[in-house]
Amino acid sequence: MNDLIVSFLKGDRRALAKAISIVENDYPQKRELLQRLHCHTGDSYIIGVTGSPGAGKSSLIRSLTKKLRKIGINVGILAVDPSSPFSGGAILGDRIRIQDRIIDEGVFMRSLASRGSMGGLTKNIGGILNVMDAFGYKVLFLETVGVGQSEIDIMNIAHTVLVVLTPAGGDSIQAMKAGIMEIADVFAINKADMPGADKTFIEVSTVLDAGYISSSWRPPLVKTMTVNDMGVDELWQAITTHYSYLKSSGKLKLIVKERLKQEVVSLLVERVKNMVLDALSERHDMEKEITRVLAKEVDPYTLAEQMFNDSFTIVKPV
Numbered sequence: 001m002n003d004l005i006v007s008f009l010k011g012d013r014r015a016l017a018k019a020i021s022i023v024e025n026d027y028p029q030k031r032e033l034l035q036r037l038h039c040h041t042g043d044s045y046i047i048g049v050t051g052s053p054g055a056g057k058s059s060l061i062r063s064l065t066k067k068l069r070k071i072g073i074n075v076g077i078l079a080v081d082p083s084s085p086f087s088g089g090a091i092l093g094d095r096i097r098i099q100d101r102i103i104d105e106g107v108f109m110r111s112l113a114s115r116g117s118m119g120g121l122t123k124n125i126g127g128i129l130n131v132m133d134a135f136g137y138k139v140l141f142l143e144t145v146g147v148g149q150s151e152i153d154i155m156n157i158a159h160t161v162l163v164v165l166t167p168a169g170g171d172s173i174q175a176m177k178a179g180i181m182e183i184a185d186v187f188a189i190n191k192a193d194m195p196g197a198d199k200t201f202i203e204v205s206t207v208l209d210a211g212y213i214s215s216s217w218r219p220p221l222v223k224t225m226t227v228n229d230m231g232v233d234e235l236w237q238a239i240t241t242h243y244s245y246l247k248s249s250g251k252l253k254l255i256v257k258e259r260l261k262q263e264v265v266s267l268l269v270e271r272v273k274n275m276v277l278d279a280l281s282e283r284h285d286m287e288k289e290i291t292r293v294l295a296k297e298v299d300p301y302t303l304a305e306q307m308f309n310d311s312f313t314i315v316k317p318v
């Protein structure tokens, strides 16, 4: 572990990749690693990027990264469950298809395939971002396909949430229905080269104007086109304006504090859960008890209560 941390802190990217795998796969060294890296965290600006499949999230991240590299900012990218491979483009190029491949000294990218196990994975995303933060990436992009509650939860980790919409088939309406509008800080209307971009712009603006009258931040909308990077400067401007707003309003501190609180609470919940399950397995044969529920000898609520009361007397003195 010492060797790994020394290499990591020297900027060895293989050590970074290894550290991320330790967290991602819940390896036994995870706790010590995160404990020791904690004092190096807190400098990254986390930008969540969400939107329907194929909206152009990865393409926009690529365009923004290209821009950030030009001004010397190093970038970490974490793509959660991408439905299409991170592909194409001049700077990240085909090489980005290969996980963890060094793209340029200042860019690191990792995709996490999570299909079917979002709950378990969500738990580790914060840890993985902490690792990337400790390594020294000033900007971290977190990409998810915005469809369900898990993705919305993931986006709570971000400081600024960019929602990518397209002019295609009712994308904006879908976003409003899925509750994505509420979590957006900035909107990109991507694929502005396609018909209907202006219509989408007006539709979303109307909704925002109605909903954000009393709020101190009205999410800006920026039309983008990733083929020629149209709107990318403006989009970055909108994102950084939101960052300044977070800082000046004190909201950034609140977000950071809330995330730390969630981290501590989930660690506690995990420990209590394991403690209760261990205690239960000492006293009860779970399979046998479930057979009783199946046979309608007892209902799940009564059984859970009985088992809890049993185990609680064991847990209590600790």
Ligand SMILES: Nc1nc2c(ncn2[C@@H]2O[C@H](COP(=O)(O)OP(=O)(O)OP(=O)(O)O)[C@@H](O)[C@H]2O)c(=O)[nH]1
Pocket: 051, 052, 053, 054, 055, 056, 057, 058, 059, 060, 082, 083, 084, 085, 086, 087, 088, 145, 190, 191, 192, 193, 194, 224, 225, 226, 227
């Ligand atoms: N016409 C047009 N196509 C675009 C634009 N930006 C991206 N695309 C295309 O849209 C497709 C999806 O782009 P991605 O960047 O992979 O989209 P994504 O949202 O990351 O997709 P998932 O991660 O699979 O959800 C690709 O074929 C891109 O070339 C754009 O501005 N205009």
Ligand SMILES: [Mg+2]
Pocket: 057, 058, 059, 079, 082, 083, 084, 085, 086, 143
């Ligand atoms: Mg993508």
